Amino acid sequence: MFLTVDSEDKRPLYQQIVDGVKALIASGELREGMGLPSVRQVAGDLGVNLNTIAVAYRQLQAEGLVHVRHGAGTVVSSRHGREVEEEELRKPLRSALTQLILGGRSDREIVTAVRRELKLLHERGGSR
Amino acid sequence: MFLTVDSEDKRPLYQQIVDGVKALIASGELREGMGLPSVRQVAGDLGVNLNTIAVAYRQLQAEGLVHVRHGAGTVVSSRHGREVEEEELRKPLRSALTQLILGGRSDREIVTAVRRELKLLHERGGSR
Amino acid sequence: MFLTVDSEDKRPLYQQIVDGVKALIASGELREGMGLPSVRQVAGDLGVNLNTIAVAYRQLQAEGLVHVRHGAGTVVSSRHGREVEEEELRKPLRSALTQLILGGRSDREIVTAVRRELKLLHERGGSR
Amino acid sequence: MFLTVDSEDKRPLYQQIVDGVKALIASGELREGMGLPSVRQVAGDLGVNLNTIAVAYRQLQAEGLVHVRHGAGTVVSSRHGREVEEEELRKPLRSALTQLILGGRSDREIVTAVRRELKLLHERGGSR
DNA sequence: GTGGTCTAGACCACG
DNA sequence: GTGGTCTAGACCACC
DSSP, rough: OOOHHHHHHHHSSHHHHHHHHHHHHHSSSSOOOOOOOOOHHHHHHHOHHHHHHHHHHHHHHTTSEEEEEEEEEEEOOOOOSSSOOOOHHHHHHHHHHHHHHHHTTHHHHHHHHHHHHHHHHHTTTTTT | OOOOOOOOSSOHHHHHHHHHHHHHHHTTTOTTBEEEEEEEEHHHHHHOOOOHHHHHHHHHHHTSSSSTTTTTEEEESSTOOOOOOHHHHHHHHHHHHHHHHHTTTOOOHHHHHHHHHHHHHHTTTOOO | OOOOOOEEEEEHHHHHHHHHHHHHHHTSSSSSBOOOOHHHHHHHHHHHOOOHHHHHHHHHHHHSSSEEETTTTEEEEOOTTTOHHHHHHHHHHHHHHHHHHHOOOOOHHHHHHHHHHHHHHHHHHTOO | OOOOOOOTSOOHHHHHHHHHHHHHHHHHOOTTTTTTOHHHHHHHTTOOOOOHHHHHHHHHHTTTTTTGGGGGGEEEEOOOOOOOOHHHHHHHHHHHHHHHHHHTTOHHHHHHHHHHHHHHHTTTTTOO
C-alpha cells in the first residue's frame, strides 16, 4: 500500500494513517467497496504497533469513511451523509493560507500552488 | 487587541494565540516594529494562565516572527531570514485541500473559496 | 423467508439472524411447532457462510426458542420454561430510552413511539 | 461518581462507561459545563486500566457529548448539533421491545414498564 | 495535576 | 485469517 508515516511529523502516528487513507480516497485511488489492507499488514509494513493502526481504522470508521466487517476486513464506504460543516472545512484552509502569506507568497503564487496541488491529488487516482 | 481563544477549539490554547498573532501579521494588521501587548495583559484580557501566553510568545520568537527588545517588550520582526521550507508550507495546504475534496467540493469551488479567503485575510489589514 | 442481513449493520451477521428470527416469533409470524428453513437454505438465500447460520441457530436453541427434532429440522418451541430475568429485559430497554432522551425526545413522544413500534411489531404477525 | 462496571455484562468495559455517562447526562445528573471525574480517578475507582477509561472518554468526545481541555479535564458539552437520525434511535427500541414481547409481556405491561423506566431515569437527576 | 499517544503482548469474537 | 478489547507501563503535551 501507499501509506507512509514520518516520525518527524508533528501529527500522531494514527492521525497520519487517517490522513493518508483520506488522501487516497480523495484522489480516487481507493474507491467505494475496495478493501483496505489489514491492520496487521499495515502495522508490519510501517513498523508500528498493531493498536496504533487499529485506532486509525476505528477513527475512519467513526467518520463514516470505511466500514468494518468483523472477521472480514475493512472496506471503503459509500459516501452518503458526509455533510461536513462549511466552517469545519474553512478553518484549516485559512490556516494554511495564512502560513503561505507569512512565507512571503503572493496571492497569485498561492492560487497557482493550489491548482498544482489539486492536480497532483487527482492524478494519483488514475483512471477514476 | 483582537485575539480570541475558544475553549471548544481542538487546538491548545497557546497554539490559538500563536495562530492569532500570525494571522494579524499576515493580514498586515501587525507590521514590522510594532509591539505586541504584554504577556500579562493578554493573559488578563483572555482570562488565561500567564504561562500559556508566555509559551505562545516563546514559540513566535523561536519561529523568528517576533523578538524581544529589552525593556521594550515584544515587537514584530522584519521578514528577512524567515525562509520557510517549501515542503513545510505545502503539507497543511495539501491536508486542507484533501478535506475539501472529501467534502465533495469541485476544483472550481475550491479555487473560488481560496480566492475568497485570501481576500478576507488581506482586508482586515487595511492599507498594507 | 423474511430474513435479511445488512453488511452495514454494526451487529455481527449471526446476531442479525438471531434477532430476525426473534422478531418473527414475537410478531407471531413464526408460531410454535413451525419449522425454520434449513441452515443450508438460509445460507444460500442470504449469501452467507454456512457456519454463520449454524451459530445463529445454535444460539436460538440455547435460549430455548427453538429445538431440533431429529430428521425434521429446527422448529419453534413452546413458550413454557422461558422465564427471562426481569433485569435482563430491562437493561436494553433502559439503554434505548436513554438514547431517546439524549436525542431530545420528550417522555410523551417516547411513549407514542413505543406504542407505534408495538403496533408495527404485531401487525406483521396477522391473526396471531 | 456513580459509574459502575459489570464483568458479566456483554458490552465491553469502555462501552459500559460510555453508556453510564450518557445515562447520567440523560437524567440531568450531569449538566452542561459540569466536569467529569478524571480518567485516573475513574480507573482507580472501578479497578480498570487507564486506557480503557481514556477510550470511553474519547468516544464521548467524538459523539460531541463532552469536550476535553487538554491539561484541564473533561466537561459536559452544550448539546447543539446532536441531531441523531430517527432510524438510529428506533433500532435499539425495536430490539428491546421484541425481547419484552418474547418474554411474554403484554403491550399494556410494556407501556407501563416504559413509563416506570422513564420516571426512574429522570428522578435521579434531582432538581434539574 | 490533566488527557494523549504509543508499545508489547494477551485473549476473544467473527467468518 | 480478520478486527476488537484489555492490560501494563512508558513518555509526552498542556495548564
